[in-house]
Amino acid sequence: MSNKPNAPVKKNDIVEVTIEDLTHEGAGVAKIDGYALFIPKALPGEKVKVKVLKVNKGYGFGKVMETIEQSNDRVEPICPIYDQCGGCQLQHLSYEAQLSQKQKQVKDVLERIGKLTDVKVHPTIGMDNPWRYRNKAQVPVADREGGLVAGFYQQRSHEIINMDECFIQHEENDEVVQTVKTICEQYGVRGYNEQTHRGTLRHVVARYGLMTGETMVVLITRTAELPHKDEIIEQIKAKLPKVKSIVQNINSKKTNVIFGDKTVVLWGETYIYDFIGDIKFAISARSFYQVNPEQTKVLYDKALEYANLSGHETVIDAYCGIGTISLFLAQKAKHVYGVEIVPQAIDDAKRNAKLNHIENADFAVGEAENVIPWWHAQGIRADIIVVDPPRKGCDEKLLQTIIQMKPKRVVYVSCNPATLARDLRILEDGGYVTKEVQPVDMFPHTNHIENVAVLELKM
Ligand code: SAH
Numbered sequence: 301m302s303n304k305p306n307a308p309v310k311k312n313d314i315v316e317v318t319i320e321d322l323t324h325e326g327a328g329v330a331k332i333d334g335y336a337l338f339i340p341k342a343l344p345g346e347k348v349k350v351k352v353l354k355v356n357k358g359y360g361f362g363k364v365m366e367t368i369e370q371s372n373d374r375v376e377p378i379c380p381i382y383d384q385c386g387g388c389q390l391q392h393l394s395y396e397a398q399l400s401q402k403q404k405q406v407k408d409v410l411e412r413i414g415k416l417t418d419v420k421v422h423p424t425i426g427m428d429n430p431w432r433y434r435n436k437a438q439v440p441v442a443d444r445e446g447g448l449v450a451g452f453y454q455q456r457s458h459e460i461i462n463m464d465e466c467f468i469q470h471e472e473n474d475e476v477v478q479t480v481k482t483i484c485e486q487y488g489v490r491g492y493n494e495q496t497h498r499g500t501l502r503h504v505v506a507r508y509g510l511m512t513g514e515t516m517v518v519l520i521t522r523t524a525e526l527p528h529k530d531e532i533i534e535q536i537k538a539k540l541p542k543v544k545s546i547v548q549n550i551n552s553k554k555t556n557v558i559f560g561d562k563t564v565v566l567w568g569e570t571y572i573y574d575f576i577g578d579i580k581f582a583i584s585a586r587s588f589y590q591v592n593p594e595q596t597k598v599l600y601d602k603a604l605e606y607a608n609l610s611g612h613e614t615v616i617d618a619y620c621g622i623g624t625i626s627l628f629l630a631q632k633a634k635h636v637y638g639v640e641i642v643p644q645a646i647d648d649a650k651r652n653a654k655l656n657h658i659e660n661a662d663f664a665v666g667e668a669e670n671v672i673p674w675w676h677a678q679g680i681r682a683d684i685i686v687v688d689p690p691r692k693g694c695d696e697k698l699l700q701t702i703i704q705m706k707p708k709r710v711v712y713v714s715c716n717p718a719t720l721a722r723d724l725r726i727l728e729d730g731g732y733v734t735k736e737v738q739p740v741d742m743f744p745h746t747n748h749i750e751n752v753a754v755l756e757l758k759m
Contacts, residue, residue, distance in 0.1 A: 308333045313352045319344050322401055326389035326747045337362050343371040373397035379467050386455040388745040399424040402749045406717050406739050414721030420736040425598055430744035433592045437473040437506045438558055443491040450481045476506035476517055483535045487528035497554050509574035510593045516545040516572045518585045524550050533567045545569045547585045579627045580655050587648050588621050592742050599740045600628045606711045606754035609633050613683035618668035623649030626661050636661040639671045669695040676705055686711045693719025703730030710755040717749055731758050
């Protein structure tokens, strides 16, 4: 039996409601006799007249017809294509309010899912300038009336809308995409057509090293052949002096996966470089690398502070990716072991360790939930375990291994508050106490929330 209330409204009704909350997706929530109505773009505190569009059991959807009272936190989105694009969800909310909203959402979800009522959740650490922060652009390309369009897929469609600039993208990347598009147009390169599987250029990818200014261009093509390749390379070099690397990736498959298997350096370096703090990272066309390096430093500094290392500790970094956190921790620990499922990421991690002359870090390919118990069986004892899992959170087997291994502290870096809350509950039931949680805004104007939490073993 469901205890969800039956709908007190029906489709096409016009009702006046007050918005009480914001969902994780950024929609306003109003309650009518306990029945939740989700209303895109409406903000908490606003009084609105809405048209009911869809009625489910337990909840429905509506659309604002008229705003009767506007929230003081409402601002004009600076992006002219904000509504069509869908890449950002919170541009209509002031940045200050976004930060407090994110803190509130973390508190709420820890309480609701984790039953953690008295954990200290700090105010979200935001950016001084929350624009132009992304260091990577991946832009789909198509043909349009004799030219090319490069932009984004319109929401819920496969139509590519042209975009001249993106306000959360670094200016350099915008310039690279526009310039490469113009050059390719000049030489008659055809954009890829999803329906017919014809045309050449599928995506332009631009990567930028924030601290070095080095730029990489990746042309993703359907065919190995790129007409006027040499002229295109010369033009890119002439017009974009920060470009250190021009790469072609070939994706001949009928798929919406962006990259194909074959990558060729057309000109320049295989890698560009960037720094997070003192650690240098080599970034190839395919390397995973955090997209907001400025806030990544803030997040990892916090993880390091929570790990509270004295130099004698053995640390395990589960879900280590290219070793970003491992190398950060290695500067202060006796030894770090990193584990990650993607072999290429571990190759990058090892390369980055060498690049920084870090010798007290070892990396292994495999599933954290299988490799860590094996390490344990080999006699490796961890003082601190750091986890940074994907959105689905930690594997239950890994959490049980942590509980058995009894490290004195667990530092949990999370990109999904819901799975963080679930996993903290499991660790709490296994003998840990959550000390504090710090939200860090890695993706301003979007609904993403990143957190770092620290747990201690109960004595
Ligand atoms: N800490 C890294 C990456 C975190 S993203 C950084 O900040 O750069 C999460 C990582 O977990 C991804 O690299 C993904 O490939 C990896 N992963 C996913 N499932 C895994 C598993 N079962 N075991 C180990 N790694 C896994």
